[in-house]
Amino acid sequence: MSGRNSIASSKRPVAEIALLFLALVLWSSLGLAPVDAAGEGSRREPKRVLLLHSFGRDFLPWSEYARSIKLKLEQGSPWLLDIQEHTLLTARLTRLDTEGPFVEYLRSIYQGRPPDIIMSVGGPAAGFVQRHRSDLFSDVPMVLTTVEERLIDRARLTEQDTVVSVRNDFVAAFRNVLQVLPETRTIALVIGASTLEKFWLDEVKKEVRPLEDRVSFVWYGDLPFDEILKRASSLSPNTALFWGLMSVDAAGAVHDGESALHRLRAVANAPIFCFEESFFGSDIVGGPMHSIPELGRKTAEAALRILGGEKPADVKIEPIEYAAPKYDWRELQRWGISESNLPEGSEVLFREPGVWEKYRWQVALIAAVILIQAGLISGLLHERSARRLAEVESRQRLAELAHVNRYSAVGELTASIAHELNQPLGSILTNTETAELMLKGSSPDLREIREILADIRRDDQRASEVIRRLRSVLKKAPFEVREIELKETVREVMGFVADVAVGRDIELSFYAPPEADLHVMGDPIQLQQVVLNLILNALDAISEAQAGKREVSVITARSGNFAEIRVGDTGAGIAVADLKTIFDPFFTTKPEGMGMGLAIVRTIVEAHHGTISAENQPFGGALFTVRLPLAS
Ligand code: ADP
Numbered sequence: 001m002s003g004r005n006s007i008a009s010s011k012r013p014v015a016e017i018a019l020l021f022l023a024l025v026l027w028s029s030l031g032l033a034p035v036d037a038a039g040e041g042s043r044r045e046p047k048r049v050l051l052l053h054s055f056g057r058d059f060l061p062w063s064e065y066a067r068s069i070k071l072k073l074e075q076g077s078p079w080l081l082d083i084q085e086h087t088l089l090t091a092r093l094t095r096l097d098t099e100g101p102f103v104e105y106l107r108s109i110y111q112g113r114p115p116d117i118i119m120s121v122g123g124p125a126a127g128f129v130q131r132h133r134s135d136l137f138s139d140v141p142m143v144l145t146t147v148e149e150r151l152i153d154r155a156r157l158t159e160q161d162t163v164v165s166v167r168n169d170f171v172a173a174f175r176n177v178l179q180v181l182p183e184t185r186t187i188a189l190v191i192g193a194s195t196l197e198k199f200w201l202d203e204v205k206k207e208v209r210p211l212e213d214r215v216s217f218v219w220y221g222d223l224p225f226d227e228i229l230k231r232a233s234s235l236s237p238n239t240a241l242f243w244g245l246m247s248v249d250a251a252g253a254v255h256d257g258e259s260a261l262h263r264l265r266a267v268a269n270a271p272i273f274c275f276e277e278s279f280f281g282s283d284i285v286g287g288p289m290h291s292i293p294e295l296g297r298k299t300a301e302a303a304l305r306i307l308g309g310e311k312p313a314d315v316k317i318e319p320i321e322y323a324a325p326k327y328d329w330r331e332l333q334r335w336g337i338s339e340s341n342l343p344e345g346s347e348v349l350f351r352e353p354g355v356w357e358k359y360r361w362q363v364a365l366i367a368a369v370i371l372i373q374a375g376l377i378s379g380l381l382h383e384r385s386a387r388r389l390a391e392v393e394s395r396q397r398l399a400e401l402a403h404v405n406r407y408s409a410v411g412e413l414t415a416s417i418a419h420e421l422n423q424p425l426g427s428i429l430t431n432t433e434t435a436e437l438m439l440k441g442s443s444p445d446l447r448e449i450r451e452i453l454a455d456i457r458r459d460d461q462r463a464s465e466v467i468r469r470l471r472s473v474l475k476k477a478p479f480e481v482r483e484i485e486l487k488e489t490v491r492e493v494m495g496f497v498a499d500v501a502v503g504r505d506i507e508l509s510f511y512a513p514p515e516a517d518l519h520v521m522g523d524p525i526q527l528q529q530v531v532l533n534l535i536l537n538a539l540d541a542i543s544e545a546q547a548g549k550r551e552v553s554v555i556t557a558r559s560g561n562f563a564e565i566r567v568g569d570t571g572a573g574i575a576v577a578d579l580k581t582i583f584d585p586f587f588t589t590k591p592e593g594m595g596m597g598l599a600i601v602r603t604i605v606e607a608h609h610g611t612i613s614a615e616n617q618p619f620g621g622a623l624f625t626v627r628l629p630l631a632s
Contacts, residue, residue: 045080046079046080046081046082047077047079047080047081047082047116047117047307048082048084048113048115048116048117049073049081049082049083049084049115049116049117049119049303050084050086050106050110050115050117050118050119051066051069051070051083051084051085051086051119051121052085052086052087052088052118052119052120052121052125052128052129053066053085053086053087053088053121053122053125054087054088054120054121054122054123054124054125054196055087055088055089055122055124055247055254055256056087056089056256057085057087058256058257059247059256059257060256060257060258060276060278060279061276061277061278061279061290061292062121062122062146063256063257063278064277064278064292065121065145065146065278065292065295065296065299066085066121066146067296068292068293068295068296068297069119069121069145069146069295069296069299069300069303070083071296072296072297072299072300072301073300073303073304075300076300076301076304077304077307079307084115086106088102088124088125088128089102090102090124090128099128099131099132102128103132103135103136106136107135107136107137110137114137114139114140115137115140116140116141116307117140117141117142117143117303117306117307118136118137118140118141118142118143119142119143119145119299119303120142120143120144120145120147121145121146122146122147123147123148123151123196123199124195124196125144125147126144126147126151126152127151127153129142129144130144130152130153130156130157133156133158133161138158138160139160140160141160141161141162141306141312142160142161142162142312143161143162143163143164143299143302143303143306143312144161144162144163144164144165145163145164145165145295145299145302146164146166146295146299147163147164147165147166148165148166148167148168149165149166149167149319150203151196151199152165157313158313159311159312159313160312160313161312161313162302162306162312162313162315162316162317163317164295164298164299164302164317164320165317165319165320166290166295166319166320166321167319167320167321168200168203168275169288169321169322170203170204170207170208171207171208171210171211172288172322173242173273173275173287173288173322174187174208174211174215174242175211176273176287176288176325176343177240177242177273177287178211178214178215179341179342179343180285180287180327180337180341180342181238181240181271181335181337181341182341183238184215184238184239184240185215185216185236185238185239186215186216186217186218186235186236186238186239186240187215187216187217187218187239187240187241187242188217188218188219188220188231188232188235188239188240188241188242188270189201189204189217189218189219189220189221189242189244190220190228190232190241190242190243190244190246190264190272191204191219191220191221191244191245191246192221192244192245192246192247192248192249192250192255193221193222193248193249193250194247194248196245196247197221197244197245197246197247197248198221200244200245201219201221201244204244205217205219218239221250222250223249223250224249224250224251224253225246225249225251225253225255225260225263226251228249228264229263229264229267232264232267232268232269232270233267233268233269234269235268235269235270239270240270240271240272240273241264241268241270241271241272241273242272242273242274243261243264243272243273243274243276243279243283243284244274246260246261258279258282258283261279261283261284262282262283264283265282265283265284271285271331271334271335271337272284272285273285273286273287274287274289275287275288275289275290275322276289276290277289277290277291277292277323277326278292280326280328281328281350282328283331284328284331285327285328285331285332285335285337286325286326286327286328286331286349287325287326287327288322288323288324288325289322289323289325289326290320290322290323291320291323294320294323295320298317298320302315302317324345324346324347325342325343325345325346325347326346326347326348326349327342327346327347327348327349328348328349328350329348329349329350329351329352330350330352332348405529405533405596405597405600406529406532408594409529409532409533409536409597417466417470417499419499419503420466420499421463421466421467423459423462424459424460424462424463424466425459425463427455427456427459428456428459428460428463431452431455431456431459432456434452435449435452435453435456438452479523479526479607480523481521481522481523481608482521482522482523482524483519483520483521483631484519484520484521484522484524484527485518485519486518486519486520486522486527486556486563486565486628487512487514487516487518487556489522489524489527489528489531490510490512490528490531490554490556490565491510491512492528493528493531493532493535494508494510494554496532497532497535497536497539500536500539501539501552504539504542504544504550505550506539506542506550506551506552507550507551507552508535508539508551508552508553508554509551509552509553509554510553510554510555511553511554511555511556512555512556512557513556513557513558516556516557516558516563517558517630518556518558518563518630519563519630519631520563520608520628520629520630520631521608521629521631522608522628523604523608526604526607526608527604527608527628529600529601529604530565530601530604530605530612530626531554531565531567533597533598533600533601534565534567534601534624534626535552535554535567536597537597537598537624538552538567538568538569538571538622538624539552539569540571540590541569541571541572541573541621541622542569542570542571543571543572546571546572548570549570550570551569551570552567552568552569552570553566553567553568553569554566554567555568558630559627561629561630562610562627562628562629562630563627563628563629563630564625564626564627564628565625565626565628566623566624566625566626567623567624568617568621568622568623568624569621569622569623570619570620570621571620571621571622572620572621573616573617573620573621573622574614574616574622576616579614579615579616582598582614583598583599583601583602583612583614584599585599586599587599598614601626605626605628608628608629609628609629610626610627610628610629611626611627612624612625612626612627613625
């Protein structure tokens with residue numbers, strides 16, 4: 001109270017205080033006692049406001065309206081105020097014959113000193129003060145506030161009464177539900193069972209008739225609140241809940257404050273609507289609602305005018321309609337209600353700050369990290385693709401170089417190839433001539449001619465095979481990896497160089513254990529080139545003049561997860577100093593050598609993820625070992 005007094009008294013004009021001070025000085029100088037002057041006394045005396053609540057001081061929605069009325073009164077009053085609050089507990093009961101003692105109680109409190117103004121808050125309080133107008137200080141002005149139009153008994157209003165009423169438009173409230181949630185098929189009304197609530201249920205039922213072809217209504221007026229909670233948790237789809245009033249439920253349980261609505265919101269599987277702003281802010285979606293500040297302001301204004309001397313009957317306030325619709329953004333999100341469904345002029349409140357507003361720095365940091373990472377990744381990808389390109393290019397070069405090398409290798413074989421071709425071609429010619437001669441005779445021996453033809457065919461096939469091998473080794477093909485059986489690849493080369501070895505009087509042997517599975521991933525032409533180069537070098541290493549064993553042996557074998565090709569010879573071997581440089585490009589000890597053969601061999605082997613090594617054998621001669629990973 002002290003805070004309130006100081007606010008009101010602080011408004012006292014300075015000039016007034018100065019005059020009072022002057023009067024006091026004059027009176028005291030005349031020897032008169034400073035008696036309580038009439039005007040001053042009435043100003044100092046606080047205005048006594050009897051505020052009568054309907055269900056209790058803390059019952060929503062009235063408690064919020066009362067709070068606003070008191071605040072506006074204190075803000076606007078030039079007088080000290082003494083607001084005395086009472087509660088008409090009988091509103092919670094259905095019987096009216098228990099009101100008498102409460103009237104007596106009030107009369108006895110204010111005996112001899114009636115309040116300056118009576119203010120009733122809510123319908124039941126309005127009904128009470130109207131019913132007992134003559135018993136309750138009939139001369140005292142009265143403001144009936146926070147009351148719906150229909151609850152005012154207009155016929156009973158006196159000259160001393162003012163009404164600040166609201167108008168509940170149920171149809172508009174339900175239309176709002178249908179507008180924001182057009183799929184709604186059912187509206188379930190949550191309402192209590194007190195006299196006031198029963199009255200309203202009947203009113204709603206009457207009013208919503210025009211909507212009944214659009215939506216069906218379910219009334220929870222005769223259910224205990226626990227049962228309402230149960231039903232609200234398993235509503236069929238496209239149902240909306242409407243929070244009417246819940247002061248006293250069908251089981252007689254009293255619900256003040258917001259806890260009942262909180263409980264409903266916690267279990268309900270449908271959105272909750274309501275036209276009372278006091279429930280707005282945590283549990284309801286919103287819509288057109290009565291504005292608490294508007295009612296508080298209008299009521300306080302009316303009361304202050306009356307306290308200032310105006311006749312209550314002359315203070316006329318129009319019934320208060322719903323304010324512009326307001327919605328709770330969080331509930332809109334929760335129920336997936338699009339803002340485009342909201343009526344024009346709506347206000348959306350309680351927007352939660354977006355991730356950006358909430359975590360500005362964190363987001364900026366993460367974005368920076370992502371950007372840097374993206375930069376690194378794209379850099380790495382670029383490098384990878386550049387490396388791939390380089391790899392492809394180098395393979396291309398290798399293939400070209402290897403091709404040139406093959407030409408030169410095959411050049412060395414020209415004599416032997418010519419020999420190999422000449423032999424079958426010569427026999428074909430001889431056999432043809434023989435057959436011709438035989439056919440000229442009177443009775444040619446057809447059986448023999450048939451044998452000659454068979455010989456011709458065999459020689460022709462031999463020549464074709466020589467040409468096929470030659471073509472295959474000279475083929476200019478890109479590096480192409482596939483699964484191959486290494487034994488077969490090597491065997492093909494053996495057939496190719498066999499005659500060269502014979503021509504040089506060197507024994508060429510090939511040993512491939514048949515049980516060893518030597519499947520590798522590789523390019524067959526390039527691997528053949530490896531073997532061809534190694535064999536040609538081995539043949540070269542055995543000079544024409546060399547006496548003793550003249551032998552080149554080729555072995556394929558398995559060693560762990562690798563396939564091995566070993567090419568050994570009985571030549572002069574490699575000088576120890578040259579073992580390190582033997583694979584370098586242009587290293588050669590031959591007068592007409594190019595020194596590229598082994599360099600190409602090593603490049604091909606490494607491109608197959610393999611290794612190659614050279615060593616001297618204990619009994620003389622060199623041994624080259626190629627190791628290639630087996631195909632998994
Ligand atoms: P090129 O045959 O044109 O000389 P290579 O790269 O094939 O080129 O061989 C390089 C050198 O390695 C040869 O000149 C020779 O000195 C040596 N070499 C290669 N194979 C053998 C071998 N089986 N025995 C002895 N020396 C060899």
